[in-house]
Amino acid sequence: MMGRKTIQEIQSGYKTGSWTTLDITKYYLKRIKKKDPALNSYITVAKDRATGEAKRLEAKSSSGEQTGLLYGIPLSYKDNIDTKGIRTTYGSSIDANHIPDKNAAIVQRLLLQDSILLGKNNLHEYALGVTSNNPHYGPVHNPWNHEYTPGGSSGGSAAAVAADLTAASIGTDTGGSVRIPAASCGVVGLKPTYNKVPTEGVFYVSWTLDHVGPITANMTDLAILFGAMTKQSYLPYLNQDIRGLRVGVPTSYFNEHIDPETYALYLQSLEALESLGAILIDTDVSFVEGNSEVSLTIAASEAGYVHKSRMECCLSQYGADARAFLESSRDITSLQYIEALKTKEMYMNMFDQLFRERIDVLATPTIPIPARKIGVDEVHFGDYTESVFDAMTRYTGLFNMVEVPALSIPCGLTSEGLPVGLQLVARKDREDLLIRAGYAYEQDQLKEFYRLRDQICAGY
Template sequence: MGRKSIQELQAGYADHSFTPLEITKHYLKRIKCMDPELNTYITVAKQRAVKEARMAEAKENAGEQTGLLYGIPLSYKDNIDTKGIRTTYGSSIDANHVPDKNAAIVQRLYREDSILLGKNNMHEYALGVTSNNPHYGPVHNPWKTEYTPGGSSGGSGAAVAADLAVASVGTDTGGSVRIPAASCGVVGLKPTYGKVPAKGVFNVSWTLDHVGPLTANMTDMAILAGAMAKQSYLPYLKQDIRGLRIGVPTSYFNEHIEAETYALYVKSLEALEALGAILIDTDVSFVAGNADVSLTIAASEAGYVHKSRMECCLSQYGADARAFLESSRDITALQYIEALKMKEFYMKKFDQLFRENIDVLATPTIPIPARKIGVDEVQIGSYKESIFDAMTRYTGIFNMAELPALSIPNGLTSEGLPVGLQLVAARCREDLLIRAGYAYEQDQLQDFYRLRDEICAGY
């Protein structure tokens, strides 16, 4: 059986081609067979998955109304609390933590009759972008297993690409849904801040954290994102984007980017224009310096969140997580407040931009494809930076601006590694992203998806 979309699975349930229990067992078998090589899961919830599949079937057999995600096997990043299922936050400090209640989003999707397959591997405490976890081992990119899948929701991105879950739920503080989506050739959405509840998620930064879906295609994205936000995005799955005003940044998002990645981005813009979108040169020079602002907010709040753990268990953190948290000690209250004021400035500038000039902003998701596991530094021409700074450079600003941002695949480099196109809209305008992403996908990505499913999922 090849990859099946949410709609295909539910059509199969309706005509009794297969049952939720059979599909759940199919996924558990795939995980057992394929995950030792990819390491996308920390915990597989086999008993719970089977139990939930049987419960969903019983509900349907009793003639009760079933939910939007009836019989759909999902995975969750391991910083999202799951009642009775070990939730490690990707750490050794919390290796034996078993929550006594579900996170709000887990409970919301459980009520829609979804099935929980397990908890995905991730960068320790979500404090990085490689998912090279010192305690549970690195997650491997299914395109090329010696490469990272991005992070921090790396297990989620890799699991969806390899079809070890129909879809996954991750978190995003500075790009942690979109970076793995781009690196693994899947679709990832950071919704508008607050649109999806974050209660029961272990924070990096309560100011910047978002909960978002990763899916294999735009139709699955519309369904899962709709269930997560309690609204329907299906009406926006339209191929017509004629007249849509798409902003093309004239600075920042075209700087310090690898040539192949930039060429794929330009090709994406041409495809959108051919579909009838109107490309508009857009001045975003006001975002210069935003990475330092984001880091000040994230490190300050992470230092507070981890205060007691740092006091008792600092030596148990991996080197990069420890360094990130120790950096919080040097940030003054004044610097933190100034950063929050800059965040307000970014929000106002983007609000004005979308109100007056454009409907959607199009940027590359990441300036480089994934790097090999263990690589910590990136050189683009004469420009050298840490892999963290490179991977978050185009994504973090939209966490501060609280805007919905979608990453959709836009091709492969000559090394055979995917990169992504990032589409951004005004707050609460996910509908525009669904519409633009779907039109682009239908026009451009059918061959890409076939290749991905052959290479990553073995279909």
């Protein structure tokens, strides 16, 4: 087997006898061993567990037993998602030797669908940042250019998918942590509707904002994996017909303080959607000004509570940026926290009205800048200077508060050869609209992008 294979292609090969589950598992393990030293996308590779599972699944299939939706598909998991008997560090030194005694709900659900657990992906420490520059396990490198970050906090997951070191990966998203690395690595990432995918067994940043979501190489894989994650089928929505789809184009906020090449590629993606029959509708979103501070208040307050005992015993063992984020929680009053939760409700109501009355999907850039070099902490927009964290989360964090589904799909490359993401957002429980719109856009626009990605990132 050579070259990237989709989930359907892998499973088709099982049916025709072209390869076995053990062949596929060994193929990925071999690629990880050869290519991951340069990327550092894994903290733990579960080699023995994966090969044992592959053999068990072969025996299950041979005996004529019914197999699950993800039969023989190797998956990786962000290392803040508990895996029974497999080290789960949360990207920290404090929990470096932590071995959970049970699987997170999503791990258990996907194992029951006969997937294979390849290993645990590197991440920003405790998922408290957007660069995946981990002080304890080393930085994750972007497969497009190893001098750059892959985004975060699910950076190892996105890098592994881009480099074909896993068939797909499961990440988490508090303020963009699935979509930011998906955009930075040129892959597809979905933050589902809040609570659509269970978060039990995930180490929280914020119970109000945390989501679990899939990261895949293409929209068909996303539909299959998300279907297994939610126990419903999304394959019927892989439909290229988006004629009449009302696509909202923000007239403010999402076009401000943005890299010119990123904005140009975003505008081209809007033209592509329009050429496919979508109706572009100028949309006033001025009410979202100041949302980043609201999101940060909620996230820092709840993270401070989650980390209370660890901060009391082990504050010096945190990396500098994670420590600063958690220490900021001490300055937030209960009144500020409650006010932030009330503002969150206002945003939810405003977007609910917007989706009910005017648009089906909102289209924005995923992030206002391409990936930055490892170690770079600031970004400049003319005279305006912003932290990389604030810039990267500016267009994504809002939709964690609003609890609606948001998809990031590639929409081109900058002149430096770095990917840019298009973010599509729909009302609650309308992931079907995102899958339909994303698939139509992909089929029309991304064949050459994917070919280039697999050549550069995966070496095919």
